Amino acid sequence: MRLGTRKLLDKAFSGLGLMAIALMAMALVLILTPIIWRGSKAYLFKGTIEHRRVMLEQFGRGDAKAFNRETRQAAEARAPVYRMLEEFEAEMKAMDRTVRRNYKDAYGEVEEALHVLLGPRPGKRTPVLLRQQYGQTRWDRTMVKLHEVLYATEWDYSTPGAMGVQIEKPRVDQFRGTRLEPLFDYLPAHIDEMMRPRTTFYWRFITDTSKDSHIFGGIWPEVLGTIYLTLGAMLFAVPMGVIAAVYLCEYAKEGRIISFLRICISTLAGVPSIVFGLFGLAFFLNTIHVSDSKSVLAGSLTLSLLVLPTIIRSSEEAILAVPRSYKEAAFGLGAGRWRTVLTVILPAALPGILTGIVISMGRAAGETAPIIFTAAVSVGMPLKLWETMNQPTPALPWNIYNLCTEHEAVDEIRHVQYGMVLTLVALVLLLNLAAITMRARIAKKLRG
Amino acid sequence: MNDDITLRRFDQFAEHNDSAQEAETHIEAREFSLFYGNFEAVRKVSLQVPKRMVTAMIGPSGCGKSTLLRSINRMNDLIPSTHASGQMIFDGHNIYGRNIDVVTLRSRVGMVFQKPNVFPKSIFDNVAYGPRLQGVKNRQQLGEIVETSLRQAAIWDEVKDRLNTNALGMSGGQQQRLCIARALAIKPEILLMDEPTSALDPKATAKIEDLIGELREAYTIIIVTHNMQQAARVSDLTAFMYEGVLVEFGNTKQLFTNPDNPQTENYITGRFG
Ligand SMILES: Nc1ncnc2c1ncn2[C@@H]1O[C@H](COP(=O)(O)OP(=O)(O)OP(=O)(O)O)[C@@H](O)[C@H]1O
Numbered sequence: 001m002r003l004g005t006r007k008l009l010d011k012a013f014s015g016l017g018l019m020a021i022a023l024m025a026m027a028l029v030l031i032l033t034p035i036i037w038r039g040s041k042a043y044l045f046k047g048t049i050e051h052r053r054v055m056l057e058q059f060g061r062g063d064a065k066a067f068n069r070e071t072r073q074a075a076e077a078r079a080p081v082y083r084m085l086e087e088f089e090a091e092m093k094a095m096d097r098t099v100r101r102n103y104k105d106a107y108g109e110v111e112e113a114l115h116v117l118l119g120p121r122p123g124k125r126t127p128v129l130l131r132q133q134y135g136q137t138r139w140d141r142t143m144v145k146l147h148e149v150l151y152a153t154e155w156d157y158s159t160p161g162a163m164g165v166q167i168e169k170p171r172v173d174q175f176r177g178t179r180l181e182p183l184f185d186y187l188p189a190h191i192d193e194m195m196r197p198r199t200t201f202y203w204r205f206i207t208d209t210s211k212d213s214h215i216f217g218g219i220w221p222e223v224l225g226t227i228y229l230t231l232g233a234m235l236f237a238v239p240m241g242v243i244a245a246v247y248l249c250e251y252a253k254e255g256r257i258i259s260f261l262r263i264c265i266s267t268l269a270g271v272p273s274i275v276f277g278l279f280g281l282a283f284f285l286n287t288i289h290v291s292d293s294k295s296v297l298a299g300s301l302t303l304s305l306l307v308l309p310t311i312i313r314s315s316e317e318a319i320l321a322v323p324r325s326y327k328e329a330a331f332g333l334g335a336g337r338w339r340t341v342l343t344v345i346l347p348a349a350l351p352g353i354l355t356g357i358v359i360s361m362g363r364a365a366g367e368t369a370p371i372i373f374t375a376a377v378s379v380g381m382p383l384k385l386w387e388t389m390n391q392p393t394p395a396l397p398w399n400i401y402n403l404c405t406e407h408e409a410v411d412e413i414r415h416v417q418y419g420m421v422l423t424l425v426a427l428v429l430l431l432n433l434a435a436i437t438m439r440a441r442i443a444k445k446l447r448g
Numbered sequence: 449m450n451d452d453i454t455l456r457r458f459d460q461f462a463e464h465n466d467s468a469q470e471a472e473t474h475i476e477a478r479e480f481s482l483f484y485g486n487f488e489a490v491r492k493v494s495l496q497v498p499k500r501m502v503t504a505m506i507g508p509s510g511c512g513k514s515t516l517l518r519s520i521n522r523m524n525d526l527i528p529s530t531h532a533s534g535q536m537i538f539d540g541h542n543i544y545g546r547n548i549d550v551v552t553l554r555s556r557v558g559m560v561f562q563k564p565n566v567f568p569k570s571i572f573d574n575v576a577y578g579p580r581l582q583g584v585k586n587r588q589q590l591g592e593i594v595e596t597s598l599r600q601a602a603i604w605d606e607v608k609d610r611l612n613t614n615a616l617g618m619s620g621g622q623q624q625r626l627c628i629a630r631a632l633a634i635k636p637e638i639l640l641m642d643e644p645t646s647a648l649d650p651k652a653t654a655k656i657e658d659l660i661g662e663l664r665e666a667y668t669i670i671i672v673t674h675n676m677q678q679a680a681r682v683s684d685l686t687a688f689m690y691e692g693v694l695v696e697f698g699n700t701k702q703l704f705t706n707p708d709n710p711q712t713e714n715y716i717t718g719r720f721g
Pocket residue numbers: 484487489507508509510511512513514515516527674
């Protein structure tokens with residue numbers, strides 16, 4: 001009976017454990033699937049001829065001859081559209097003033113929507129804003145914009161007392177009987193030939209700079225900024241953290257001061273990251289002026305403070321886990337404290353220390369709040385190494401936040417936002433993977 | 449009464465051991481005590497350990513054998529709140545005196561621990577650890593030291609083909625002999641062994657005992673053991689301790705066959721301990 005109960009309990013526990021793991025795996029899949037699915041569309045999508053135009057004109061990439069041939073074909077397909085516009089404009093001119101007024105606003109909307117869809121009208125002055133110099137670069141956005149050409153949105157207030165409802169009305173109804181009427185049939189029928197969609201693998205998304213604040217191009221400045229900030233933070237935090245851990249474990253005499261220090265470190269680990277950000281601003285920038293304005297340096301320093309407790313704690317644990325006998329052996333052979341730490345304790349503790357570093361790297365790469373005031377800007381060029389000393393940088397976490405809260409045209413470039421998320425997650429995973437394999441290799445070497 | 453016993457010196461038993469009579473003293477404890485906090489684990493022990501002989505320390509568990517042994521190279525310093533009184537004379541100096549450099553002391557007094565504690569490094573690096581500390585950098589010179597040490601520890605033939613593999617991959621007995629080789633590589637004068645065979649099987653134990661027999665030619669060896677037969681087999685002299693006090697110290701054969709002290713007799717004959 002007793003044995004039976006025990007076995008039952010055993011089974012129940014292993015069952016619970018399995019369930020917990022399964023739940024975690026499910027949560028992971030649930031989180032990762034949309035990230036990967038949506039993020040991948042920044043890299044792999046149906047690109048239109050406008051995308052290739054941007055590539056050629058802005059990045060000097062692609063085969064100019066083939067592109068010109070393609071442009072000619074597209075222009076042929078677009079020519080009827082512009083002819084219809086001209087004919088309708090002539091028709092409008094001939095109209096009576098009062099009649100003309102009925103069409104003017106509606107026509108202006110159509111013209112504008114067409115500009116957004118296809119790019120500037122041939123023969124017209126080139127717009128100043130880069131984003132207005134090109135039509136839709138992606139097929140999914142093309143379909144959205146085509147819809148906007150074909151339908152006007154209006155507010156319906158017919159139910160008194162209720163909120164207004166947005167309804168869509170075909171624009172063609174506004175131009176019945178005019179020379180513009182056929183446009184609304186021509187566009188959906190020939191959109192393929194006008195835009196020439198083609199499956200595009202834009203891997204350069206990760207290495208291209210952005211044009212016109214992320215409307216076109218890639219995210220290299222953000223990626224590079226994140227790498228700088230993360231490695232910079234590690235550069236400061238790892239030596240400091242490991243030395244502090246060695247001191248706490250090997251040199252410090254247990255006492256009130258040390259217990260107090262330990263409490264401080266634990267508390268530091270729980271401080272919200274925005275507080276670190278403000279501290280970084282107040283201390284590194286305003287008090288000791290590591291740079292004149294926001295800079296990668298100031299951001300790295302702030303991030304290093306943020307991850308320091310994690311590194312100290314995990315290093316301490318790793319050092320304490322080194323068998324006492326190693327230490328005794330080294331001392332017995334005449335090694336001093338310092339030599340023992342360097343030649344025996346740290347090598348044996350390295351896998352554990354690396355684990356802490358891995359966790360901290362992921363944290364540093366993904367933190368937004370600490371860099372808001374100390375390092376991050378929304379638009380910037382990739383920095384040279386020496387420029388990190390005094391220049392701010394875009395960075396993935398901050399720009400993801402910035403894109404979805406402050407960007408004026410975020411709806412147009414959701415794919416960039418998701419692409420950044422995917423890239424950030426991939427970057428962190430990659431860093432972790434590298435560290436984990438390194439850790440495994442060292443652990444294996446230690447085990448023999 | 450106890451004090452009276454501890455004051456007995458080795459030379460009082462000299463009549464039982466003719467060769468020891470001429471042997472010069474290598475290390476000497478004078479009224480030496482060691483405290484863990486307020487607890488006196490070793491109580492006013494006085495003894496003279498002769499050069500190039502094997503001295504065994506026996507006694508019931510907790511009687512202070514390890515503590516006394518570890519006092520000889522000041523390994524107790526690692527434990528906070530220990531302090532010593534009396535003197536431990538080595539090479540004319542009290543090693544608990546002011547000007548003693550512990551690192552130098554430990555490079556002259558090697559130690560082998562109860563459990564083999566090889567470093568998680570290659571066999572070569574394990575043995576070369578001590579010499580490297582002493583500043584030997586030349587690869588060839590290191591290689592020579594490693595080889596002689598491993599030969600002395602009677603393990604060279606077993607490991608010569610895998611010097612670069614991790615030492616943790618060896619058997620327990622091999623690891624312990626590697627530890628001995630590692631201790632020998634620093635060219636110590638004295639070798640302290642704290643129950644070096646207690647974690648090993650009989651075969652490995654026999655090998656280590658043979659090894660001790662060979663090493664006595666060149667080193668002063670002090671070995672702590674729980675195994676009475678082992679003490680009888682390998683040692684020239686035996687010290688019996690009880691509750692921190694050195695009860696009897698003398699020629700091994702004499703001590704085992706005809707102990708002076710009834711406590712010793714009781715312990716040896718298995719009536720307590
Ligand atoms: N680190 C320590 N702190 C406090 N007391 C200790 C410490 N180490 C040993 N002691 C005490 O000192 C006494 C002697 O211990 P020691 O280890 O020298 O005995 P031992 O003769 O080697 O025993 P064993 O045969 O079990 O190894 C024991 O009473 C033990 O409890």
